[in-house]
Amino acid sequence: MAQKPSIPKGTRDFSPIEVAKRQYIMSVIKKHFERSGFQPIETPSFENSETLMGKYGEEGDRLIFKILNSGDFLAKTNEEFLQTKNSLKITSQISEKALRYDLTVPFARFVVQHQNELEFPFKRYQIQPVWRADRPQKGRFREFYQCDADVVGSTSLWQEIELVQLYDAVFSDLKIEGVTIKINNRKILSGIAEVIGASDKLIDFTVALDKLDKIGEDGVKTEMVAKGISEEALVKIQPLFNFNGSLTEKLNQLRELLASSVEGTKGVDELTFICETVEELGLKSATLNLDVTLARGLNYYTGAIFEVTAPETVKLGSIGGGGRYDDLTGIFGLKNMSGVGISFGLDRIYLVIEELNVFPETVSNVTDVLFLNFGDNEAKYCLKVIRDLREAGVNAELYPDKAKMAKQFQFAEKKGIKYAVIVGETEMQQNIFGLKNLNSGEQQNVTLQELQQILMK
Amino acid sequence: MAQKPSIPKGTRDFSPIEVAKRQYIMSVIKKHFERSGFQPIETPSFENSETLMGKYGEEGDRLIFKILNSGDFLAKTNEEFLQTKNSLKITSQISEKALRYDLTVPFARFVVQHQNELEFPFKRYQIQPVWRADRPQKGRFREFYQCDADVVGSTSLWQEIELVQLYDAVFSDLKIEGVTIKINNRKILSGIAEVIGASDKLIDFTVALDKLDKIGEDGVKTEMVAKGISEEALVKIQPLFNFNGSLTEKLNQLRELLASSVEGTKGVDELTFICETVEELGLKSATLNLDVTLARGLNYYTGAIFEVTAPETVKLGSIGGGGRYDDLTGIFGLKNMSGVGISFGLDRIYLVIEELNVFPETVSNVTDVLFLNFGDNEAKYCLKVIRDLREAGVNAELYPDKAKMAKQFQFAEKKGIKYAVIVGETEMQQNIFGLKNLNSGEQQNVTLQELQQILMK
Numbered sequence: 001m002a003q004k005p006s007i008p009k010g011t012r013d014f015s016p017i018e019v020a021k022r023q024y025i026m027s028v029i030k031k032h033f034e035r036s037g038f039q040p041i042e043t044p045s046f047e048n049s050e051t052l053m054g055k056y057g058e059e060g061d062r063l064i065f066k067i068l069n070s071g072d073f074l075a076k077t078n079e080e081f082l083q084t085k086n087s088l089k090i091t092s093q094i095s096e097k098a099l100r101y102d103l104t105v106p107f108a109r110f111v112v113q114h115q116n117e118l119e120f121p122f123k124r125y126q127i128q129p130v131w132r133a134d135r136p137q138k139g140r141f142r143e144f145y146q147c148d149a150d151v152v153g154s155t156s157l158w159q160e161i162e163l164v165q166l167y168d169a170v171f172s173d174l175k176i177e178g179v180t181i182k183i184n185n186r187k188i189l190s191g192i193a194e195v196i197g198a199s200d201k202l203i204d205f206t207v208a209l210d211k212l213d214k215i216g217e218d219g220v221k222t223e224m225v226a227k228g229i230s231e232e233a234l235v236k237i238q239p240l241f242n243f244n245g246s247l248t249e250k251l252n253q254l255r256e257l258l259a260s261s262v263e264g265t266k267g268v269d270e271l272t273f274i275c276e277t278v279e280e281l282g283l284k285s286a287t288l289n290l291d292v293t294l295a296r297g298l299n300y301y302t303g304a305i306f307e308v309t310a311p312e313t314v315k316l317g318s319i320g321g322g323g324r325y326d327d328l329t330g331i332f333g334l335k336n337m338s339g340v341g342i343s344f345g346l347d348r349i350y351l352v353i354e355e356l357n358v359f360p361e362t363v364s365n366v367t368d369v370l371f372l373n374f375g376d377n378e379a380k381y382c383l384k385v386i387r388d389l390r391e392a393g394v395n396a397e398l399y400p401d402k403a404k405m406a407k408q409f410q411f412a413e414k415k416g417i418k419y420a421v422i423v424g425e426t427e428m429q430q431n432i433f434g435l436k437n438l439n440s441g442e443q444q445n446v447t448l449q450e451l452q453q454i455l456m457k
Numbered sequence: 458m459a460q461k462p463s464i465p466k467g468t469r470d471f472s473p474i475e476v477a478k479r480q481y482i483m484s485v486i487k488k489h490f491e492r493s494g495f496q497p498i499e500t501p502s503f504e505n506s507e508t509l510m511g512k513y514g515e516e517g518d519r520l521i522f523k524i525l526n527s528g529d530f531l532a533k534t535n536e537e538f539l540q541t542k543n544s545l546k547i548t549s550q551i552s553e554k555a556l557r558y559d560l561t562v563p564f565a566r567f568v569v570q571h572q573n574e575l576e577f578p579f580k581r582y583q584i585q586p587v588w589r590a591d592r593p594q595k596g597r598f599r600e601f602y603q604c605d606a607d608v609v610g611s612t613s614l615w616q617e618i619e620l621v622q623l624y625d626a627v628f629s630d631l632k633i634e635g636v637t638i639k640i641n642n643r644k645i646l647s648g649i650a651e652v653i654g655a656s657d658k659l660i661d662f663t664v665a666l667d668k669l670d671k672i673g674e675d676g677v678k679t680e681m682v683a684k685g686i687s688e689e690a691l692v693k694i695q696p697l698f699n700f701n702g703s704l705t706e707k708l709n710q711l712r713e714l715l716a717s718s719v720e721g722t723k724g725v726d727e728l729t730f731i732c733e734t735v736e737e738l739g740l741k742s743a744t745l746n747l748d749v750t751l752a753r754g755l756n757y758y759t760g761a762i763f764e765v766t767a768p769e770t771v772k773l774g775s776i777g778g779g780g781r782y783d784d785l786t787g788i789f790g791l792k793n794m795s796g797v798g799i800s801f802g803l804d805r806i807y808l809v810i811e812e813l814n815v816f817p818e819t820v821s822n823v824t825d826v827l828f829l830n831f832g833d834n835e836a837k838y839c840l841k842v843i844r845d846l847r848e849a850g851v852n853a854e855l856y857p858d859k860a861k862m863a864k865q866f867q868f869a870e871k872k873g874i875k876y877a878v879i880v881g882e883t884e885m886q887q888n889i890f891g892l893k894n895l896n897s898g899e900q901q902n903v904t905l906q907e908l909q910q911i912l913m914k
Contacts, residue, residue, distance in 0.1 A: 005508060005566040005789045008554050011501030013567055015574070016581070019497040035847040037824040037854030040476040044468035044600055045502065045556075045586065046522075051462060065503075066525040068552050070590040074542040082539050085531040095525050097465050099502075109462040110470055117472070119871045121857055124473075129502060133527040143501055156857035158836055165844065281840060332462045367494040379615055383738055387622065390492040397494025400578055400613035414576045 010134070010142030016365055021350060022145075024363045025174065026127055029147050029344050032170045033125040036162060038149045041124050043106040046097040053098070055105045055331060063133045065142075066095040099131040103148045104328070104341070111152055112332035120153030120337075139347060150341030152328060160274045160304045160324070161281070163342045167308055167320060168286040170344065175358035177285040178311035179319070184294035185271050186301050186323075188254060191264015192240070192292075195257065196233035205229060206295040209240070213293070217241045240292055247275045250290045270303060302326040306342055314355045319348045366395075369419040369455055370412040373399040378423050385421075385433075385448065394455045413438055419455065467591070467599030473822055478807060479602075481820045482631065483584055486604050486801050489627045490582040493619060495606045498581050500563040503554045510555070512562045512788060520590045522599075523552040556588040560605045561785070561798070568609055569789035577610030577794075596804060607798030609785055617731045617761045617781070618738070620799050624765055624777060625743040627801065632815035634742040635768035636776070641751035642728050643758050643780075645711060648721015649697070649749075652714065653690035662686060663752040666697070670750070674698045697749055704732045707747045727760065759783040763799055771812045776805045823852075826876040826912055827869040830856040835880050842878075842890075842905065851912045870895055876912065 007013060014022065030040075046067055053061055073094045074082070081089040100106055103126045111122065127147045136142055149166065151159050164181055171179045189209075193202040204227040208220050215223070220241075221234055239253050251272050258264030271290065278288050286308075294305050303324030310316040322342030329337040353359050369389070371382040382398055389396045399408045405422075412420050422434030422443075433451045436443040446454065464470060471479065487497075503524055510518055530551045531539070538546045557563055560583045568579065584604045593599055606623065608616050621638055628636045646666075650659040661684040665677050672680070677698075678691055696710050708729050715721030728747065735745050743765075751762050760781030767773040779799030786794040810816050826846070828839040839855055846853045856865045862879075869877050879891030879900075890908045893900040903911065 005570045006505060007501050007508075007566075007570075008503060008505055011503065013501070013571065014499040015571070016496035016498060019499055023497075032847075034822055034852050035850075037827075037852060039473035039822050040480075041473060042471040042476055044464050044470070045588070046465060046468065046600075048463060048465055051464075062527070065527070067556075068523040068525050068548065070519070070522070072542075072544045074539075074544040074547060077542070082531075082542070085529075085534070085539070087529045087531040090531060091525065099524075109464075113462045113464075114470065114472070119868055123854070131502070143503075151857070154857045158830070158840075158855060158857045161840070162855070165840075169847070277837060280837065281844065365491055365496050370494075373615070380734060380737065383615075383618070383622075383734075387738065390489075390626070393492075395491050395494060397580070398615060398619070400608070400611045400615045411576055 008142070010136030010140075012141065012143070020363050020365045021353075021359055022346065024359065025346060025349055025353070026145070026147065028173050029170055030125070030127065032166060032173065033149050035169070036123075036149070036166050038123045038125040038151075041107075041110060041126055042128060043100070043103075043110055043126070045129070046099050047106060047109065049092065049096055049098045051109050052101055052105060056101060060101065064101050065099040065131045065133055066091060067097040067099065069094055069096055100128070101132060102130050103128060103146045103343075104150070105331075107148070107150060107152075108329045109332055111337065112329050112334045115334060121151050121156075121159075122153055123149070123151045125149040139351070141347065145346045147344040147346055148341055149343075150328075150339050152337050152339040155326075155338045157270060157273055157304075159340050160270075161277050163306070163322065163340065164274070164278050164286075164288060165281065165283070167306075167342060168283040171286055171308070172284040174349065174353060176311065176319075176349070176352055176356065178313075179286045180309045181286050181288045182291040182294050182307045182309065183271065183274065183288060184291055184305045185267040185303060186305060187263045187267025187270065187303065188258065188292060189267075189295060191258040191261035191267055192237060194261045194264060196229065196236050198229050198233055201227060201229060203299075209293045210295045212241070243292060247279065247288070247290055251275065254290075254292070267303075274304065296321055296323070300325055304340065310348070310352045311356070314352050316348055316352055316355070318345065319352060320344045364416075366416045366418075367397050368395045368417070369397075369421055370408070370415075370417045371396065371398045371421045371423065372405065372408045373402050374422075374424045375402050378425070378428065381428055382421070382423050385451070389452065389455060392452065392456050396455070409436075409438070421451070465599070467593030467597075469598065469600070477820050477822045478810075478816055479803065481816065482803060482806055482810070483602070483604065485630050486627055487582070487584065489623055489630065490606050492626070493580075493606070493623050495580045495582040495608075498564075498567060498583055499585060500557070500560075500567055500583070502586075503556050504563060504566065506549065506553055506555045508566050509558055509562060513558060517558065521558050522556040522588045522590055523548060524554040524556065526551055526553055557585070558589060559587050560585060560603045560800075561607070562788075564605070564607060564609075565786045566789055568794065569786050569791045572791060578608050578613075578616075579610055580606070580608045582606040596808070598804065602803045604801040604803055605798055606800075607785075607796050609794050609796040612783075612795045614727060614730055614761075616797050617727075618734050620763070620779065620797065621731070621735050621743075621745060622738065622740070624763075624799060625740040628743055628765070629741040631806065631810060633768065633776075633806070633809055633813065635770075636743045637766045638743050638745050639748040639751050639764045639766065640728065640731065640745060641748055641762045642724040642760060643762060644720045644724030644727065644760065645715065645749060646724075646752060648715040648718035648724055649694060651718045651721060653686065653693050655686050655690055658684060658686060660756075666750045667752045669698070700749060704736065704745070704747055708732065711747075711749070724760075731761065753778055753780070757782055761797065767805070767809045768813070771809050773805055773809055773812070775802065776809060777801045821873075823873045823875075824854050825852045825874070826854075826878060827865070827872075827874045828853065828855045828878045828880065829862065829865045830859050831879075831881045832859050835882070835885065838885055839878070839880055842908070846909065846912060849909065849913050853912070866893075866895070878908070 077093045129145050131143050167181050189206050193199045193205050198205050208223040212220050255268045301323035305323040307318050308320035310319050324340040326338045328339040373379050386396045420436045432445045435446050534550045586602050588600050624638050646663050650656050650662050655662050665680040669677050712725045758780035762780040764775055765777035767776050781797040783795045785796035830836050843853045877893045889902045892903050
């Protein structure tokens, strides 16, 4: 019955070194989340289906992994749906739970459910896996971690400022220098659509504008015209296609363009406050840049929109994003709860750090020292020393079997263990330890005290 | 469309303090795993169904959460099964994936799949959630974490010894003193069944013996007789019912009882080696005890069997268990891979620590200091100080809105924040900070340097 083992497509096994590297990234993110006053929560991996369904659009619903009810799940199903093999209608009859699709909707559910236990504004972070039945491809998985920090319960723009600082702190600490934090504001996009008389075409307009990088000015204009945006309107927004200069210059251009729109002007005011304050406070290694083409999840965000792109030398695109949403918890019946949050893309960040080769050398979970095994007496002798070393913080192990010395050395080398300790009868009698540095090949006899000193470094 | 939000039964939301406490326990376990040379791996939350099904018995199969196939999952189902509503047969036609039920089977799958990349003996640990469609009850959840350490690829008994030490190190570090590590050996149970001529009734015999605590000697004997074990046999095993004395005395009694059984004697030899060595090396706070009634998952284990029970003052029973299984990977086609491992029961351990009240006071993720917000100028001023404090390792936050002072203080108090900093116009002019200790109520004016010194403590 030997079956060739495999894992579902889009999922991954992580080896020890991969786990170490992922934990390193998460620990840095977590550290800065806590420094900024965010507190961790965790929610269940699966939610009741009605909590998730209908929150991510039709496409999202399709991509949610549903869990089959236990027991005789067909018993109460509709005969007709079964006979006509109506998968869509049967789904809700045989599945009541679904795997988390993101961390935002479960967070909204959490806030509403626990509203009486929480102090608002509530700053929470959450680092947990999510699942999507997406077509797997390079860099896109069916199980992946999200690392989110959100504040709910205040409309203060100081939070946007702090989130920009948080991005800067995390990426600087991870030695990913030169990221660009792109910022935009939903109100500006609405304002532009308004001043060109295309408020009813806001989505078409932003979808087209979003493609500027890919299809260029002419392409965008052609698409806009095809969607019914007038040539006159295109003339008005010409400044957006030559949108250059410093942050202040860009903001001034926008202010002029949007002078007739109340909402647009409010967007410019918000962005101006955020950008000027961030500039005055200063960033360590990131650059804040206004990008009017930035729209990510437009239907969702109501104020600031963020996206972080990796340094230009690594062509990896977005490594984080977020924004403000004025009605996070309304779907669960709690109105007027404005939220703003950012997310870190763990898998992309991992690739960026690999590419930049900036994982710290200390990121490893390899044992520091292997004690070779020359028999039961020697092993017992060693285990006493090992116990003390472990208490002193050294990761130490005993080779479990009395194998040939060459085999034991090979084991240590292949695992990347730095030191091997040799204790045979002679060493026991003389109260010494043979210590071999497997990197340099150097071997010396040391006392117990010397051994401890060297290994505790 | 406001729905009252809830989560599926048997699952839990974790609040910030609960997350902090759970992370504390996991970090202690993880630390000692790594000290002992175990390396972390992670496997996907769901596996192909054929990887899991049939590995946990019929009851286990029933308790595995199955994931519904995406898309038009009914399209290729068997008409007859649908019409007769045969849930059992339909399951495999509409579900190809299932949520992890434990960490052992995925580990076996991992070892076989990656055998050419691993060095054996391979010491891995894994701390991940598992899911079971069990009936939820007090202390039993449908989603819970397992914390496992296993070594695969060596039959050396030094590993059993090290695992006993590992249990002792973890529980001592967690300040759970006085746990009992019960040990038994499958070969001893087989040996007893053999010497009383009941080898064919090994399961019945051990199931009955396992109840000694609950139903007493007479109850056990009655059950054994009912299962066809002879009165003669019961006389032979009488020593098991008066099984007292030191470890050595117990082992001697067993050696005598099992003298005629080769397997039983081997079991006694193994246990003697483990127990004597552990005794000689010494344990910090745990007690190792031989318990011949211990059988946990008998069909699975082939050598040592472990179970850890909480200190007697807390009536919480088993907080860990494990043992040796000689054919872990055989189910996936890799023969002759002996494994031995132990598991820590996170939820139970959490309850024990709560009951003993030994969570360290430092386990918390509450912000150290809240800067009150008196307006944009003051906020900007504060944010510069906050940035420096964060870099120095202080968890600091700014109240995002210019709210009434009483409200801001109340917020800090309810969240359990220790310090509040007050910076109004006067303080800005005088270059001082109002620092209020919210525990003592004491307030003082301090310089920037003093502020940093106090908060960095």
